[in-house]
Amino acid sequence: MKISHVKQDINITPELQARIDELISHYPADKRKSALLPVLHEVQDAHDNWLSIELQDKVAEILNIKPIEVYEVVSFYTMYNQQPIGKYMFEFCRTSCCAIRGAENLMDYTCNKLGIKEGETTPDGMFTVVGVECLGACGYAPMLQLGDYYRENLTEEKMDALIEECKNGQVKLH
Structure with missing residues (x-):
C-alpha cells in the first residue's frame, strides 16, 4: 500500500x-x-x-x-491505517486456508466489481479492499473482516449482496 x-x-x-x-x-x-x-x-x-x-x-x-x-x-500492524480509507474496508484473509478456498480470487472479483486495485479506495470514498494476514477463522474460509465483524464462507454472490447492503447503509461496523 x-x-x-x-x-x-x-x-x-x-x-x-x-x-x-x-x-x-x-x-x-x-x-x-x-x-x-x-x-x-x-x-x-x-x-x-x-x-x-x-x-x-x-x-x-x-x-x-x-x-x-x-x-x-x-x-x-495492519489494523492501523496510515491514509484515509473507505467507509467500508474489506479486509480479506489471504493466508493458507482462505487462499486454498479462493480468497484471492474473491478479492480480485471484489476489486474488479468496485473498479479499484487492492489497497485502493473507490473514488466516492465508500470502499477500500486490502489483503491481511490470518484473521483466525480458518474453518469458515474464505472470509473477511468488515469493521468489527467477520463475514464467512464467502462467495461472489455473497460479496455482491454485501456491497449492496453497504451501499444501502444496512451494514453495522461496530
Whole structure:
C-alpha cells in the first residue's frame, strides 16, 4: 500500500481525552507506553479510521514517548491505517486456508466489481479492499473482516449482496 501524506484535522475532544486517560490508568505511571495499542485504536476510531503523521505525533506527546515508537507500531500492524480509507474496508484473509478456498480470487472479483486495485479506495470514498494476514477463522474460509465483524464462507454472490447492503447503509461496523 502506497502511503501519501494527507492532512488530517486533529480533534482530541474532552470525551476522547477522558477515554485515553482511563486506558493509561490501567498501567503503572512509568509504563505509559504500554497503553499505546488501545490508545491508537481509540484515536483512530475518533478520526475517520486513520492515523496521519501529525496524529501519531499527538499520541506520542500524550504518552510521553518518542514519535518513532508510535510510527513503528502503526507501520507494523495492519489494523492501523496510515491514509484515509473507505467507509467500508474489506479486509480479506489471504493466508493458507482462505487462499486454498479462493480468497484471492474473491478479492480480485471484489476489486474488479468496485473498479479499484487492492489497497485502493473507490473514488466516492465508500470502499477500500486490502489483503491481511490470518484473521483466525480458518474453518469458515474464505472470509473477511468488515469493521468489527467477520463475514464467512464467502462467495461472489455473497460479496455482491454485501456491497449492496453497504451501499444501502444496512451494514453495522461496530
